[in-house]
Amino acid sequence: MIVTTDALILKGMKYRETSRILTMFTRDCGKVSVIAKGARAQGSRFYGALDPLSHVRLVMYKKDSRDLQFLSQCDLLDSHRTLSCSIEHMPFGLAVIELLNITTHQDEINIPLFELTLQTLRSMNAATKNAVLALYYFEMKIIEILGFRPQLDRCAICGLGREEDEEFTMGFGGIVCTGCSSNNQFQVSRSAVEMLRYLQRAFSPKLALELELSNALKTDVGNALRVFLQHHIDGFRGLKSESVFASFG
Ligand SMILES: [Zn+2]
Structure with missing residues (x-):
């Protein structure tokens, strides 16, 4: 199922060479863990959108049988930069x-x-x-x-x-x-x-x-x-x- 929802980023960790695994609290699905493939690679489409405290709008492929969901897109709405x-x-x-x-x-x-x-x-x-x-x-x-x-x-x-x-x-x-x-x-x-x-x-x-x-x-x-x-x-x-x-x- 493809899901689009707002989310707050709680935490993240490096995964393999270039990816990140993140814990997010989403508005419409509750807390989820997602993998952002290639997030740490140069020119990544996720650049600057995956920091803790950020408010984002994401698109993920969600399967209820899986613990880790696949993050397809993540747009920064507010990084709460101050x-x-x-x-x-x-x-x-x-x-x-x-x-x-x-x-x-x-x-x-x-x-x-x-x-x-x-x-x-x-x-x-x-x-x-x-x-x-x-x-x-x-x-x-x-x-x-x-x-x-x-x-x-x-x-x-x-x-x-x-x-x-x-x-x-x-x-x-x-x-x-x-x-x-x-x-x-x-x-x-x-x-x-x-x-x-x-x-x-x-x-x-x-x-x-x-x-x-x-x-x-x-x-x-x-x-x-x-x-x-x-x-x-x-x-x-x-x-x-x-x-x-x-x-x-
Ligand atoms: Zn009393």
């Missing part, structure tokens, strides 16, 4: 596609997830600062798309919204009040909870970019999201890109 060339912001973009990669399975179609990722990368590409907040927006929304929307308005265990609590912990279902918390391992301040609520309500990563947060609060929000992701995503142990961007606050 993002991919920024030493400071690029790790956030890589964290987005890394998280997308570990939470998706081959051939599972998820158009809302495709749109969310595209919207996030576009916002990061246009961001002059705070790109990490677009990553937090993405983390909050991907959790929701995967079906694990955290309870942030009141304690996920007793259901009470105790106004006097200044500290919460992050649990399996969302925030947990001090009365119900059995450990103080994953503390989240009230200000961080307010930021998490804002991200949950926001309908665009652009709204996340407008926030002005201290570095301490950014770290708090990021940690709370990581803890929640670890509860729900098998094999999530923090992202490879995370250690790179830790230093950028």
Whole structure:
């Protein structure tokens, strides 16, 4: 079957003398692995269109019985060049596609997830600062798309919204009040909870970019999201890109 669809490039590796194997998240077929024959040869028709973070339109020969599909054509729609060339912001973009990669399975179609990722990368590409907040927006929304929307308005265990609590912990279902918390391992301040609520309500990563947060609060929000992701995503142990961007606050 010949398929034409939009896709985001997650990663690639060299194959044999001149080819590349790529993992892509397509709008209409979900995640696929494709082989781009001759992609590394001089004058290749794929030149400049196969870099991670890129938004492309591709044509592939797809056979459901095969794990590796044959890429016939790939046109670059947007390389998100500002993002991919920024030493400071690029790790956030890589964290987005890394998280997308570990939470998706081959051939599972998820158009809302495709749109969310595209919207996030576009916002990061246009961001002059705070790109990490677009990553937090993405983390909050991907959790929701995967079906694990955290309870942030009141304690996920007793259901009470105790106004006097200044500290919460992050649990399996969302925030947990001090009365119900059995450990103080994953503390989240009230200000961080307010930021998490804002991200949950926001309908665009652009709204996340407008926030002005201290570095301490950014770290708090990021940690709370990581803890929640670890509860729900098998094999999530923090992202490879995370250690790179830790230093950028
Ligand atoms: Zn409680």
